[in-house]
Amino acid sequence: MSTADTAKVRDEQVQKLPLGPELLALLVVLPIGWVAQLVATGLPAGDAALGMLVLAAVAVVGILITRATAFLRLPSVAWVSIVGILASIPAFPWGEAVVGLVGGIDFLALSVPCLAYAGLAISRREIAIAKHSGWKLLVVGIFVLIGTFLASAVIAHITLQVTD
Incomplete structure (x- = not known):
């Protein structure tokens, strides 16, 4: 296609x-x-x-x-x-x-x-995608959340160091 x-x-x-x-x-x-x-x-x-x-x-x-x-x-x-x-x-x-x-x-x-x-x-299509993806979606979601949290913490730490 x-x-x-x-x-x-x-x-x-x-x-x-x-x-x-x-x-x-x-x-x-x-x-x-x-x-x-x-x-x-x-x-x-x-x-x-x-x-x-x-x-x-x-x-x-x-x-x-x-x-x-x-x-x-x-x-x-x-x-x-x-x-x-x-x-x-x-x-x-x-x-x-x-x-x-x-x-x-x-x-x-x-x-x-x-x-x-x-x-x-949440639509039926999104539920179908989640069912099809299964545990892989959960693993990716956990890594995304952890990565976002850690990146935010690093950025905040650097910002606080620069402004002090």
Whole structure:
């Protein structure tokens, strides 16, 4: 099978989520992220809500750009990141306002509902791949986790040595 045939098959297999359910999922995650902000930070409820709404607006704009520029084949996360970066550049008139609204948001706490959803959203195809791979997948996963942990520790150690 040629590279073009492989790309065509891959494109046919990838099914995009319609815009409605994608935005509905965002609406479901927003209140969960807001509650996480209230628990993790000392932000007042209104400030946390405003910050979450700004982040939601950035996500929606990024998703809409992804839909409009499907020919570029950039994933939504890339466009959302680009929109977020552009929205928070201090040189733009709105940059300081955006940073002020989202500055207190704890992104680690915000990632909890996203990671929980990702853990629950395992497809039948992924289960079939895991069954087919068996113990080899487990061994590779363990080595990846150990390697990531050790590399992070080494980088942190070097950074601390350089900054002292």
